[in-house]
Amino acid sequence: MEPLWVTFLKALVLCLVLLGAFAYMTLIERRILGRMQHRYGPNRTGPLGLLQPIADALKSVFKEDITVTNADKVIYVVAPMISIIFALSAFGAIPGGPAGSLFGLDPWIIDLEIGVLYILAVTSVGVYGIFLGGWASNSKYALLGSMRSSAQIISYELGLGLSVLSVIMIAGTLNLREIVEVNVWSVSPWLWLPLLVAFGAFVVSAIAEVNRTPFDLPEAEQEIVAGYMTEYSSIKWALYQMAEYVNMMTVSAFISTLFLGGYRGPTFLEPWIPGISEWPIIWLVAKMAIFMFLFIWLRATLPRLRYDQLMRFGWLYLFEVALGATLLTGAVIAFVL
Amino acid sequence: MVTFVIMAVFSVVGALGVILLRQPIHAALSLVGTLLSVAVLFVTLQAHFLAAIQVIVYAGAIMVLFLFVIMLLNIEEQRRPVMPALRWAAYALGLVAAAGLIAGALLDPRQAPDAAVVRETLQGGNAELIAEVLFGEFMLAFQLVSVLLLTGLVGAVALVQRGPPPGGATRADATRADATRADAARADAAGQRSGGRPPDALEAGGR
Structure with a gap:
């Protein structure tokens, strides 16, 4: 056990890193979207547009902070905070490297026996931010957005939970660090290959959980302005943006940890650079980058689902596929292995 | 102990909020507060698994559904006229139930186990123990x-x-x-x- 102040300091650093990453993810996303749509994207502010996030941050802070007259004042202010607080806390359980690898420190904030459940629990409470923000704004578009989001998140949480079960059954533990270590399994070092179906179901539900295209109905700008964020401006709006991107990063790290061996690096590089597969953080970040790019790629490629399609897909296909994958994994563990 | 007292106060205040607040959404949120406080109480007992399940099932699923229904029905602050006789009957019944609960708690000869003992038994609240009891006994x-x-x-x-x-x-x-x-x-x-x-x-x- 490390002293409490070390943990506290690590948590602070993690928050700052996540928020910095958020700022530059917006730039990366806009540049990639620009490239995919045959335009430049933001490239005027500083070299390659690198100062754009700073300009955006300043703009968000100094814009007028409007509170709707008929809003439920307390909840209207608290809702974005709920979003960002729970988004940031969820990341703390993700292990970034082997024990003691970060200059003698453990590269995680908390090592919980129930790490998987912790992340699911914290993210499921984060929904309240979206949900209450939309309600407290006292506006029809915002309310529609928050209703959509709650229905969507409840529906896709089932697929998410069920596809995690396969991993838990094989690893035999809920501890994220042990799941990463268990990945040295006789069949494959990466769990996504033997669990391809569960992996697919998990990625799809994860995209729905973070409200990204094609599941971004809660903020469908062509139909309901900006959904739950319609009445928010200035720093409160920025908090929602932060929460969305931090959630994307958490989900990418969660997928990498469960299915892609988390912080473990490629061992075939060991002969040239000894110890490279044990380096903390970088391998996790590299794996996260794959999924972050996937999210952006999907946003540039896919149209948005209609609401009934969303519900039908979640309940009639994704749920059944995830359930089938779970049963199959269970049967294989029980009768074959 | 400090955590316990704070969280106990939170959960009781939240529970009172559920029945005293007029706005249905506020009442439901107050219930969420109570559920989260109880989850923290589980954490103080090292029952992490129970705490996580409490949050996922109650706060994450059931209460979101509650709120969803409240928003869907658009229940505004409404006060239906209540028959006075019925109201007094309800108060009386509530008092009897509360008295019964308190009497039951006070008269129970069993001693509540010490927090340290509970912690020992739960062994960090791992899922296997709970599964053995739930799917066995x-x-x-x-x-x-x-x-x-x-x-x-x-x-x-x-x-x-x-x-x-x-x-x-x-x-x-x-x-x-x-x-x-x-x-x-x-x-x-x-x-x-x-x-x-x-x-x-x-x-x-x-x-």
């Missing part, structure tokens, strides 16, 4: 509760049925209807084909 109760919940679910679906959409539903209708309703309608149509009785008759027969 309490298997029958577990199955019965599952059946009970399923009955409630089926009952709820049966209650909201209003018969299949007339003939060819318009395209707009189909677009608007969500999957659950479409499902319900389909199940309904299937039931009609096999049973040959309209759902209203079924419902009436059930009562």
Whole structure:
């Protein structure tokens, strides 16, 4: 056990890193979207547009902070905070490297026996931010957005939970660090290959959980302005943006940890650079980058689902596929292995 | 101990908020606060698994559904006229129930185990221990509760049925209807084909 102040300091650093990453993810996303749509994207502010996030941050802070007259004042202010607080806390359980690898420190904030459940629990409470923000704004578009989001998140949480079960059954533990270590399994070092179906179901539900295209109905700008964020401006709006991107990063790290061996690096590089597969953080970040790019790629490629399609897909296909994958994994563990 | 006192106060205040706040959404949020405080109490007992399940199931799923329904029905602050006699009867019943609970707690000869003992028994609240008890000793109760919940679910679906959409539903209708309703309608149509009785008759027969 490390002293409490070390943990506290690590948590602070993690928050700052996540928020910095958020700022530059917006730039990366806009540049990639620009490239995919045959335009430049933001490239005027500083070299390659690198100062754009700073300009955006300043703009968000100094814009007028409007509170709707008929809003439920307390909840209207608290809702974005709920979003960002729970988004940031969820990341703390993700292990970034082997024990003691970060200059003698453990590269995680908390090592919980129930790490998987912790992340699911914290993210499921984060929904309240979206949900209450939309309600407290006292506006029809915002309310529609928050209703959509709650229905969507409840529906896709089932697929998410069920596809995690396969991993838990094989690893035999809920501890994220042990799941990463268990990945040295006789069949494959990466769990996504033997669990391809569960992996697919998990990625799809994860995209729905973070409200990204094609599941971004809660903020469908062509139909309901900006959904739950319609009445928010200035720093409160920025908090929602932060929460969305931090959630994307958490989900990418969660997928990498469960299915892609988390912080473990490629061992075939060991002969040239000894110890490279044990380096903390970088391998996790590299794996996260794959999924972050996937999210952006999907946003540039896919149209948005209609609401009934969303519900039908979640309940009639994704749920059944995830359930089938779970049963199959269970049967294989029980009768074959 | 400090955490316990703070969280106990939070959970009681939250519980009072549920019944005292006028705005239904505030009442529901107050219940969320209570549930989260209880989850923190579980954490102080090192029962991490229970805490996580408490948050996922109650705060993450059930309460979101509650709020969803409240928003869907758009219940505003409404005060229905209550019969005074009924109100006093309710107060009396509530008092009796509370007195019974307190008396039961005070008169129970069993000693509450020490927090350290509980911590020891729960062993960090790992899932395996709970699974052994749940699927071993309490298997029958577990199955019965599952059946009970399923009955409630089926009952709820049966209650909201209003018969299949007339003939060819318009395209707009189909677009608007969500999957659950479409499902319900389909199940309904299937039931009609096999049973040959309209759902209203079924419902009436059930009562």
